[in-house]
Amino acid sequence: MSYEQIDLAAPLDATAASSADVYARVTRRLLPLLMMCYIVAYIDRLNVGFAKLQMQADLGLSDAMYGFGAGIFFIGYVMTEVPANLLLQKFGARKTLTRIMVLWGLMSMGTAFAQTPGQFYVMRFFLGVFEAGFFPGIVVYCTRWFPDAWRGRFLGKFLTAIPIAGIVNGPLSGWIMSRFHGQWGFNGWQWLFVLEGLPSVMLGLFIYFRLDESPEEARWLSAAQKARIRQDLLLEAGTQGGKRERHATSFMAAIRDIKVYALALALFCFSCGSNLIGFWMPTIIRGIGVTDVFHVGLLTAVSYGVTCAAIIANGHHSDRKLERRWHCAIPAFIGAVSLVAMVYLQGHMLLSFCLLSVAAAGSIGIFPAYWSIPPAYLRGAAAAGGVALINSLGQLAGFVSPFVLGLIRTKTGSLTLANWLVAAVMILGGLTILLFVKPAALRQGEAAR
Template structure:
């Protein structure tokens, strides 16, 4: 397929520009990644704070676990429907306008979650949140391909993706504190204040993005012409065999490739694990006998803190070895085994937290390792739609996982069966990656990082 190319994942992959100064990419990283990191922290915090809100709002509003699970998951229905159009729009109008639009609107909707009083409004706002946040994550992944060659992507995506672990690291204590200490202020409940306090600042960050980001290297006044030429040359080498055709035609060619669907299946499996952690971690901690929302929030920070450090170190190792398959599959298997171990560690709080931390590290690490593969596979004008298409299909797991786990929790009173189910799904994801991305198939044509 003309629009695609796959990196090698081999230590002996060709190095096209090894003598070029790496300081330029450090300069780009310091300029872009802190702001994009902050944006993703805000995005993920607004997406998962419903997991903390449910510790109070279910009782306040009379919602069952099944209602909560459906509301948490319906976010991804809106996300699925509008993600590909959003990414194609980003390719046409630029990252600044797209990210600003997304962040301002989703911040307002997230704050509006404080007005929820009936299941239908809960479902509606979560659906709208999905619609207007659609395209953010794949849009940023696409945006990074405008700046970085493939040999840098695992570590850069790992640093960026660690934002959702940091959102859990910071969001747990913040949400717990707000829900505990702000309850009753101005007649609002703690969970209502949480949505307001964590939603409105997102709008301000979105407006800042519009004044700060540059759509592409050629627009960056903070890069010299020589630096722009180097970035353009490295990307041209990597994209040398990508199609020069029109976006729609290349996108249609990309989605006819069976490997796109294999990658989507693997991403679906990883997403099921990621959103078990994201939406149900507070519940898992509460089931260990921790009742106070502040204490729950503080304890949920432990698995996320371990994940932040681990995923960045694994991303660096993956880039140095130019290996993706096993760096993606092994964490998935570790996450699977840890979820099974949790079933047998019930009643042992210390062992449960050790397993939760290891499992979270494994599950969360699949994110940057996975995306280092399709960003080197789908190239040229197919990248915008192709990356969003993979993410859209995979994010069906974002609906299936919370909804199924909510139904299991309501039916059985615990998440034990859910642990077994998600553990099996994660293992399938790891196997699919190993089967779909064979040694020697992937080729990296850019400099060794």
């Protein structure tokens, strides 16, 4: 059942279960499975950063060619993001997420058999096509279970999947590439794609039988608990007393809304920072003097551990204060300053690694607060299409930043200029949020609490 299908004329039941108990139960049921799906998705997206350490020589890739191949993933992603998310409204979350996960897992495994740069580009492009719709689909799916006041904390916990994926991916990728290199005639980077793509296929099949489309289908919720969710969604819609808050409720309305494009610009800027971390962290760590691929993986895990703590802390504090703008801007500014400071501390391994970890925490710690903002503006069909549109435009950074950074490294031999460029872009993202997102627009979540 979608948001629009809730019976707005249904009477409110004063005996319904408490919101805290209900949403704790929903979280315990949905969060582990959805987090696991996003963890393996992010591993499949970012393991190319580790594969590069061996694959680059085998395929004859320059840094610019690698950056283009890493980034072309997002061209396929952006081209199909909006239609993929609109199809979720038609076919439901269970079928959509199953299709996405099975196909991207198979494509990730297929990347192991690329033998030329062109084949690598094709594999990465279609990996983006098949993953399109996953994350914005989760955001829309959450609107069927959580009102604004509870959605932020759920998404905050869900987004810890990003650093957890980094924690797991580092040691796991380093171990696979070291342990399996040469087995059955395959190189370590080929085993990496095969062994890390398989869990996506298996989880995709599992989710088809496990995921409920809406509270009304959930046998593990009592009638009173379902009533509480229905009541909270009704209250959020502003229907009591016959008054409805003004929000974009159609996809066309979302397309015409300047705030959608401001949010997309901010996401583009923030994603430039997170993509620098995601695609280039192993290269940066090797560049500060760590040569063993397994040790590179361990240090990557440490950095993502710091990021995980930052996401949890920033998301929790944002919910507690019911403030989103500065919880996006301040981490962006901190990340930018850390990237610039790394330029002046080259040669200092420990300090450089600490600054890299702070930059990662700032760049990625933004997202729980950020993704609490779009649902405050968008309702109904606008939520499905608008969130996908914001994510599509913002994720163009996924193509632009790896390609530009790879080109910079090919031309200059370092990422110094890239650090300055990404720092400036992240500051622009923070300023965009502060200028275009008004506190009054986010007060509905406070009232719903």
